[in-house]
Amino acid sequence: MNVGFACLSIGVYHNDYKTIRKDNLTDSKLIEIIKYNLESLSYIIDYNIKNNLKLFRISSDVIPFGSSPFNQLEWWIIFKDKFKELSRKIKDNQIRVSMHPGQYTVLNSPNEEVVDRSIEDLIYHAKVLDYLETKSTSKIILHIGGVYGDKQSAMKRFLNNYQRLPQNVKDRLIIENDDRSYNIADVLEISRSLNIPVVFDNLHHKINPPNVQKTDQEWINLCRLTFKEKDGTQKVHYSEQDPLKQPGAHSKTINPNTFLDYYHLLNRDDIDIMLEVKDKNVSAVKIKDCTNKNLKAKDLESSWAKYKYSILEYSPNTYFQIRELLKDKTNLDPLHFYNRIDNALNEPLLLNNQINAIDHVWGYFKTDLIEKENYLKKLDKLKKGSLSVKSMKKYLFNLAVKNNITYLLESYYFDLV
DNA sequence: CACCGTCAAGTCGCA
DNA sequence: TGCGACTTGACGGTG
16 A cells, blocks of 8 residues: 655645746746746655655646646746656656646536636646656546536536547546535446546545445445556545534544554555645655554654654643653554654643743754844743744744754644644 | 735535 | 635735
8 A cells, every 4th residue: 555645745845836926927937936846846756755655646836827828838848857857756766646636627617718728737737747757657636527507418528528638638537526516426427438547535425425325445446446557556535524624624634543444444455545634744654654564663763853843842741751652662553653643733732832842943053142142032022922933933944944954844843733 | 024815716505 | 696615825015
């Protein structure tokens, strides 16, 4: 089983995607942004390699206006070398990348212009995967689209418009059930006509189930039959509901107990599971560790190094308990380790604890007296309530960047809230 | 420097 | 009929 995450990552420096408004768009600005975004992609790929994560979704935002006439650049030529470099990294490390156009790419719209733009958008996605020299196992995952008051006609329109796609898009296109219009039975029906793979999404399914009653495992086994050899290992999406938000909202993190129950019911290993969750790579590493039969003490230690200041911030007690726990290297219990961490991150934040964590992080810097005075002034303001913890953390992050403290730049502390 | 509204994309549910 | 929700960074304006 491979587990992966989507687009962005926590604790990776320079991992964000920049964009631009139409009003300010120029070729030179576009080039600058694409260069930056491809570097971000490169850093995230490096992170995946380092953490042995073999499944990854590339953000559609990597090329701003990638399918729009506003972007006339031949970016695949301008950045040929960068694409080559990325392609080599992905290939050498056998990372399966995919892409997932957003909710605005609607192939079955009754509006011809929307369909035209959607086809252009799918061509753009295929182009990125083509220039990364990925095989047909690198997929573009798409939802069916809208219903427009007549589902049968809308599904028919999807089938017809699919035929308008160029072959390189067809080779990669796979379809997924969504949380309000097309349930898994609908998507499987479309798959039977087009002979293309189906991605099962457990949370969408929970919210939007078909009339036919089957277990998730049964649906997943049906979807499995839609994956041919050229399509690679079956892919599914896995996410959990955020209990405080509207139905369909992804949870902050994956609960490893819930995941393992689900995974054990699947009772198979030949499956790729894309996690859709707010804390992205953090959950991917967690699940990776909790399912790793050859887990080493250093795996948990490297994870702990990234969590520790967040835990100190939320719960000093847990901080000391986990430090003790990790001293026993013969008895590894990743589930217990991650449950302790997740529980701590659910405790209420107290200013005193936050200041304590800030002071620990500050201890990493070897600064001059002027900087120290600056810090003490900020600390004083923080205690008086005239400076927010958020601002203070931002200040510390910038110091970590300036002093190039890798240990801190890789920490979850600046991103986990 | 922090915060807020707007933008940009398409659909749908709800006043 | 039109607006809010979904998503997220950029950006202009305000405090």
